Amino acid sequence: MVLWRAWQVLWLWLPGIALRPLDCEGEEEGVRWEVLRSDLSHALSEVLHNGALSRDLHASKDSKGRDPAVSYGDVQLQRHLERFQKLVLVLPERSQCALGRHCLRVLVSVLYSGLGWDLWFQRYEDDLWGLVHGTNWTEALAAGWPIFEVLALVADLYGGEQLPADCRPIESELGRLAALVGAKDATDEITSVAGSLLRQPCPLARAAAFAALAAVGRNERNQPLPPAPGVDVGLLAQTQAAARLAAGRRGAGPKAIFAPPMPSLLLHLDDAQKRLHRAWMKRGRVDIIYCGPLAIEEELQDLCSGIQGLCKLHFHQSDWQSPSPCFAYYRSAGFAIAAAASGASAASWSTLLVSPGTWTWEEYLSQDLRRLLQERNRFAREIAVAGLPTLNRSRIFNWPLRRVRHRYWKLAYEEYATGHETSPFLPLAQFWAVGDTTSGTRVYGTRSFLRLLARLSRRETDYVSALPGMEDAGRAAIEATLATEDEGAANWLVMLDLLGKELGLQAYTYLNGASLEDSYQSAARLSPRLSRTFHIESAQFLPQRQGPPQEHCLFPTSSLASAFTHTHGVVVSWCTRRELRQMFLDVGGWWLNMDPLRHIIVPVSASVLNLYRSGETELFPWDADIDANFIAAHPVVIGSLLEEHEEELKQLGYTYILRGDRVVFRTLADTARMDIWLSGPQEVRAYDIRARLCGVRVNFFRDQLAGSVWYYRPGEKIYGNTRGKLLHCQWKGHNACLPDCLRNGLGVGQDGCEFPDRFVHLYT
Known part of the structure; x- marks a missing residue:
């Protein structure tokens, strides 16, 4: 012994x-x-x-080739x-x-x-x-x-x-x-x-x-x-x-x-x-959170009675459309759960969010939610968040799975080509559909839910403080700014979608049952808070056929937007590029329409590279300026010409600053600027190569193109004007990161220093 x-x-x-330590997370060799x-x-x-x-899976078949x-x-x-x-x-x-x-x-x-x-x-x-x-x-x-x-x-x-x-x-x-x-x-x-x-x-x-x-x-x-x-x-x-x-x-x-x-x-x-x-999982804790117009406190308490272990209800009755207290209630209830879990193991806890868009309560909804809780618990290691198909108040079936694209100052909820992704897990592939979103009524593993809340807190500090006017703001000032903004409850679900996407948490939808709720995406709004916290300037919550994107701009001037790009290595603000594109379309159209046969526009400097980079309707994404020559076949007196058309330009929404033969056109709010050189007379017929820039007709001549290519080297992508930085992102994890052309000095990687698709542009 x-x-x-x-x-x-x-x-x-x-x-x-x-x-050997158990190192079995992540991916290796596929x-x-x-x-x-x-x-x-x-x-x-x-x-x-x-x-x-x-x-025997290979037994002899019947007369029709089947094996019953x-x-x-x-x-x-x-x-x-x-x-x-x-x-x-x-x-x-x-x-x-x-x-x-x-x-x-x-x-x-x-x-x-x-x-x-x-x-x-x-x-x-x-x-x-x-x-x-x-x-x-x-x-x-x-x-x-x-x-x-x-x-x-x-x-x-x-x-x-x-x-x-x-x-x-x-x-x-x-x-x-x-x-x-x-x-x-x-x-x-x-x-x-x-x-x-x-x-x-x-x-x-x-x-x-x-x-x-x-x-x-x-x-x-x-x-x-x-x-x-x-x-x-x-x-x-x-x-x-x-x-x-x-x-x-x-x-x-x-x-x-x-x-x-x-x-x-x-x-x-x-x-x-x-x-x-x-x-042990059954003996854990379930938190149920609801804020909305229905008086369903008794029904939710009854739902608690069918759950093993501790169950706590967080209930508040109120209108859920913006402005309402429901966003603040969902958020505060979540952080209350986080405080309760402090120092305790939340691995066996679940958090059930009942959608604020729930329009009625039926007994079979209670049954479906109990089953959803049980099934997610059964696959707790694989499923971080789970929901159900939905029925709206007209009892129309709604499939809640969407692909979330949060890149380059844009947010888009897109329909999957064939409905959903397939779970990579063998036992889940047949009865669960996978995507970036699920119903508004959803079950989180509390440990995953707390990770989302912690990430939200960091975002509210790091992302908001990086914006113009908030650089020196402390946490208290940021919270005070955010607290003054009314927010719809639907935006709480949108924020959870975005945070889950960042953390790589896929949403599972159980195919058996249905949640009785209206779509939260239809009630979502690109509010100042959502825009600042996630750096979004354009949001498409519904399919494009149902309306244009919502907008909220974060940079009051083009110079601030450009400085942000140079500091952090990100794509230029969506609003700045949109304003610049529209300005070139308007002012360029004004110049050409003034005398279509004798006026041309000749892009110069880096603007020439749009021929190689962005097609006819877009600017390349890290440029916050357009440089061009407005050329006439007749003599041009710049000051007199601009004074003559000053009111017309103001009606279009623009003003100008005259600096010799260069004119700085800008929007009335100074949200975008472009440098234009006006000159004439010149032989406009010499510019015999035609193209389009941002939808406007432009002209070139052969030697100009050759010189621009030699000087600007379009194959080597740089930003930062004359400082010539190779594209790379200096804010790791930012949604607008530029491709990495540095790779820590190793040179261009497998992505070829290119964006994965054209989602980076204004309109796709």
Whole structure:
């Protein structure tokens, strides 16, 4: 026993040195590890428990080529197993997620290799060593990896291994222990047999005893386990320590853990982990938040009565359209939940937002919401936010999924080409649709919800303070400014959509049921608060066929907008580019219409590069100015000409500043400027190359184009006027970031220093 305690201490101490940390987040070589983990768990559950693979998926067909014995789910499972085979071939030898690689290789090998036991073990012994010796079982089970199911599948398909010689005298006790763990109301007998096995010198017997105690919800002191998210971590660690000792013997290696009844006990332990985790999630807390016109406090309290664990209702009755107190109420209730979760684990908490646009309450809505809470809880690791299809007050079915595009000072809610994305998770692909949005009534995992609130707080400081007039404002001044603005409740849901998009949280919509609500996008408004917090100047909440975008400008002058671009390496403000484009269209049209045959416009300087960059209707996105020559075939007295047409220009919305032969045209509010040189007489027919700039006819001559190309080098994209900075973003994460032409001095990357599509332009 003294020797065993020494080994136990050693094996519990070694993981801190020898075990590789569980690094199974993110993507590697095209493999998303959290997706692989979920799909492995589902596939193994089907193989071990539902017997899907026991049916021959390639059986002979009937006269019409069908096999009635094969369900659609079986075919899907087979397709994913084939995908596992392909993934094995592309994973690197040294993967960041060694656990995922070991599990995948072992699963595929036992299903498809066709090797005998000894030859299979010889080939895949390193992967088994990785699962038994190189992985911390406590971390693996807490993260949801099906490590015990993989080992049980090996034992199931290969028939297991003989007990070591020092364990054979107690073979009957081990068999009795395995039978008891699978029986009901046998806890006392299990603890008695386990206590006897713990006194044996056989390490496998002790591993079995620890596993059995953990499987029946005991801790290492043989006491009932208090509410916890899984089996007792102390017993689990001791189970692994004993199993590693048994599997570390020379010659046998990891084979020892496949001796009966160890595989079945580990499978019971895995089942207990899942059962206790589900029970712990149910004992968590649900917060229900509603602000709107319906008197449904009693109905929401009744919804609470059907929820296990603590349930708290946050209720306020008020008109939800702007201006109203509902935005502030939803926000304050969210931060109240965050305060309650401070210092506590919110992993088992859920937050249900009931849409302010809910127009009635029916009993079946309560049923659908209970089911939604249950199903999201079931897939809590995979689903951060979940909603339902919707019915509006005319009982018209509305599909709530939209793709959110928040880039380049613009926001657009776009319809998916074919309705939705498909979940990458195998068990979710058939009954859940995925997108950037879902219904206004939605369930968040509270931990994810709190991440959104924390990000919102940072945005309200960092983004608002970066705008003109707020540079030196402190947090108190910013909050005071934001608090003075009335906000509709629909904008709270829009903000959550945007924050979720930034964090990469996909919204799931459960296909069974419906929420009785009007669309929150139809009530959303591009308010000053929304615009400042998310740096949005143009917002299209509804499809373009239903109306033009809403606008709110953030930069009072073009010089401020240009300075922001130079400082942060972002696309020029949408409003500034729109004003500049319209100015060129108006003033340029004024000049050409004055004498169509004898007046031309010749772009100069960097404006020439629009021929290569932005087509006929747009400016390139990091330019806040247009330089051009207004040329006439007759003599031009600039001062007299401008004085003569001053009133006409003002009616168009523009004024000017005369600086020699250069005229600075600007809007009356000075939101945009452009530099124009007026001259004449000149031979306008020499400018025989025609093009269009921002919808206006312009002219060039061949040598001018050649000179501009040589001087401005349009292939090397720069900004900052004569300072000539290569395009790159200096505000990481900003929605208007320029492409990176620097790559920390490494040169142009795979994106070619180009925007992914034309969404960057004013109108797409």
